[in-house]
Amino acid sequence: MRAAAGGSGGCVSACVWFAPGRANLMGEHTDYNTGFVLPFALAQGVTATAVARPDRLLVLRSKQVPDEPVTVSPDSLAPGSVAGWAAYPAGVAWALREAGYRVPGASIDIDSDLPVGAGVASSAALECSVALALCGLAGAQVARRDLAAIAKRAENEFVGAPTGIIDQAAALLCRAGHAMLLDCGTMDITHVPFRPGRDGMTALVIDTRVPHALVSGEYGRRRSECEQATRLLGVPSLGSVADAALAGRLADPVLRRRVRHVVTDSARARAIAAALAAEADQADQAATAQETYRFIGRLLTQAHLSLRDDLEISWPEADIAVDAAIAAGAYGARMLGGGFGGSVLALVPAQRLPAARAALTEAFAQRSWTPPEFLDAVPSAAARRIA
Incomplete structure (x- = not known):
């Protein structure tokens, strides 16, 4: 041993x-x-x-x-x-x-x-x-x-x-x-600076109170569909596909959507990292921060549409939370995690945070849903010994 x-x-x-x-x-x-x-x-x-x-x-x-x-x-x-x-x-x-x-x-x-x-x-x-x-x-x-x-x-x-x-x-x-x-x-790994609080922003996690369980069948089904698409396309993995148009070679429209999501979400991750790195290199970071966060917000919302329509893993409370957050002033929002329940991440200007929380609570109340809970997501350190 x-x-x-x-x-x-x-x-x-x-x-x-x-x-x-x-x-x-x-x-x-x-x-x-x-x-x-x-x-x-x-x-x-x-x-x-x-x-x-x-x-x-x-x-x-x-x-x-x-x-x-x-x-x-x-x-x-x-x-x-x-x-x-x-x-x-x-x-x-x-x-x-x-x-x-x-x-x-x-x-x-x-x-x-x-x-x-x-x-x-x-x-x-x-x-x-x-x-x-x-x-x-x-x-x-x-x-x-x-x-x-x-x-x-x-x-x-x-x-x-x-x-x-x-x-x-x-x-x-x-x-x-x-x-x-x-x-x-x-x-x-590439670590890129991300300090929304310093830039007058809040990364708000909205717990929709709909629990998810990744041992359920739907998550595994999405993985199986991606593996099937990989075999049919003859590529090592969908992560190796650079152009979502390659999905057009697949006869099954479901598999085409799955490929499109994986390729575009991976590209969005790289684009956000590049934007954050570019902002950090600017002499006047404050002048570019809001533009950067607006860009990130647009990609968050694009990602939610992809998760909802191409991967089909969203749920009604997440869709309403995204819409309500954006209507209340968030730069963008999307569901978090493996899907079928869980939370939404919204990028909210700090001055709009009280209004966003109130709007989200009201949107859930109007539908007689369990009130959402909120967590201000502060980028923090990895695992560590504390005693």
Whole structure:
């Protein structure tokens, strides 16, 4: 088994790790197609407090799930052996073991200030905080790119959610005050400055209160459709397609729409990263900031239309939230995450924020929907040890 003294923060008998959620400026369903994504880490996330145990058991507790603790043996873990929320930390232990790392016995207490099912990667934050805590107790030194892949494997194979790498990569690799352009084919990263608060803007996450579950069939169906289109086009992946017009070679109109979304959303991620980098290079950043944010807002709205019409993963509350936010002064908005529930990201001038929140609450009330909840998304640092 692989292990090295002093790894992952050097904790021996106890440690506390925090991993953030994420919002994604651009690039939905592009990660598993080896395209580009542009996430940033949130200030909110998941904390894992781990204390070593001599009995080689994992005892898992969550403040958000006040049930009895879940106790498992790392040596007997297999996909499907643990259900519910505990499948995520147990899956991390299994994936670390499968990668050749020693998994120590530990009591792990979980706490979170992320909304669950809101499309802000609460499951990846849980996985990454636990992965770092277990590595710290074991003295295992694991590169963060490798740890992201291990956590992704836990979600894919142990939990059964066919997600890409964006959430785990964002939790482990983002920087404060930046968005992270990630080439999911090569794992090359470019950090670009993104400080909406400095520029009089708010990146507002609107939780529509419609929970989503990526283990449901629709997410997997979209992935299968993309894989089918890849085979029919004879390309290595849809991320390698530069021109959406190539989709015209496909007879199936559904597959044509799926390809068009992946290619254009990946291009939008690159375009936003380029715009943010160009603004940072300007001598007078204030003079170009509003123009840059208006450009980003237009691409956000274009992306929502693509997610709604080409990928067909939006839901009524998201569509209304996008329309209401823009009508109240947002520069643009789009649904976040894998779809079929969750949140919307709106780019709102700070002076318009109270009006936007009020308009969104009223739009939901008019339809007798559960009131939305709001989170000001501040680009924050990646996972870190806090004790």
